[in-house]
Amino acid sequence: MSAAVRGVRGDLDPALLGVVDAHDHLFFRSPLLKGQELDDAGLAREELAAYAAAGGGTVVQWTPYGLGRRAEELPALSEATGVHLVAATGMHQAAHYTRELLDARRSDLAALFVRELTEGIGDSGVRAGLIKVAGGFHALDAHARWTMSAAAEAHHATGAPIAVHHEMGTGALDVLDLLCGELEVPAHRVILGHLNRSPDLVLQAEAARSGAYLAFDGPSRAHHTTDWRMPEEMAALADAGYADRLLLGGDTTTAGARSVSGGPGMPYLLRRVRPRLETALGADGLERVLVANPARAFAVEWA
Template sequence: MGTIRTVRGDIDASTLRAVNTHEHLFQVSPLLPADELTDLERSRSEAASLRDSGFASMIDATPIGLGRNPVGLADISGSTGLTIVASTGMHREAHYGDDHPLRQWSVDRRAAAFVRDIVSGMPISDPDGAPAEEVEGEPVRAGIIKTGIGYWSISAFERMTLEAAAIAHAQTGAAIMVHLEHCTAGHEVLDLLSSLGVLPSRVMLAHADRLNDPGHHVELLARGCTLGYDGAARWRDHSDHSLIELTAAVIERGEDRIVLGGDVARSSRYVAYGGMPGLAYLGDRYVPRLRYRLGSDAVERMLTANPRHLLKLIAPTA
């Protein structure tokens, strides 16, 4: 039924299950000072807790230039048994400091790096380190293209990344994940990507649930995209109850192409780094409540069928 590219090789999509579609095992960003994820053993321990909470797979959503660690991902995947899909691409502009070398990259340079990550493999360290190899000497390859935009804003930098993502998508068939700020400009991103030849069905809009508006979500989903709901445990901004009811309202209107993630993303919230609530929160605390409210079939689609659909490499059409 199709191929999914993981950090330890390609798998048949039918074998992928229970996917957390948004976490970070390694990440360094000037936007998250003193919250870096850089310790292999702590990240391994946190990944094991994610597995023990009921997830079999995850997307590591750290793109180029923000401390991603392909060798570390392959190592953790091997030791924990978690299936991990890594990201190429570039985040929204604010994550890159004023003197970050990636700011100088043209659209073609970006596209070439994205294609390289998916086809030949990621470098040990960005931007141009030696090729990363997993234990058996195989390259560690990315399986999804991460992009991002600002709050009601697509900067020149971000537009270049989206253009490069469309080129890489056409060459590899990999899906595109777009980080949205409070779910703003979802329609505009889908319009832009469509104009670049990317069907909405190959796009996932991450953090859509930061806007609690089921009507808006239904309209986005009706275009064929996937929405990422990855904001549980952010009680300061919204309750899990409101997130569950948002999900129920969208599903009751007949749209269900939703995927789940945790996006905990900060060492101060990883148990293995001394924080809380950790990557186990989603599986231990949130998913059971979602199941109780929506039933197992609906949740199973979000955890397995929808991520399979998204992550399948669709052969580019001539």
């Protein structure tokens, strides 16, 4: 069995992904972001088209269960723009959900994840290609442990990668202790998000040493003053021997952050971040981050 990336229009040869935005959102709704929802399919299409025009080939959407994924829209958006899309199952922090929804999923969360990975999201027919979960600020609460346990169970059933939101970039080692230690998920199947938001090179190197992937994915968040450090951090990790662990994403989570609405959006990765990374990493290093690494990180020999 050969490895494949599970796209919204079917499984993909990893070699065909092209340049990958390894963490972003086309649709996202949360009670924590009222009035800033990503829920306009027309604007999503324009954003993808702008990304494609800048040289983008694939977007991995980390929007999980219950947050307005609109999975039924994704195949048409992919076909119209020529950009491959990967959808997510999983569950975010508890604050993004109602108590009723959380209670309703208390006994079948892992089964839900497996079903969305193997059969499809709702009636859309779109199968998810990864599992998204989240930690807290410097800690893992009971909700995080519950969702990560379900994610690990779904991983063991399918082989799907697990992508993790780290609040302000913290808690990565606790996540690795739980997922890769207690729950026995291979580290190379774990993607640690937002580590650029806590520019601790010692922690980043320790996380990379585990074999997990490190996603530097904050450029759409203008209030994060750590973005300017990102190329130098990635260069330091590459110099330390971890160039094959690095990924890049935009993490566009609000309507105003889209490029077509006046924000940086997905194209910013390629218009502005890519030249700085090429200076820091060299052409070969940049190719690894944007093309080779994500092709491995999201490819699975699907069970």
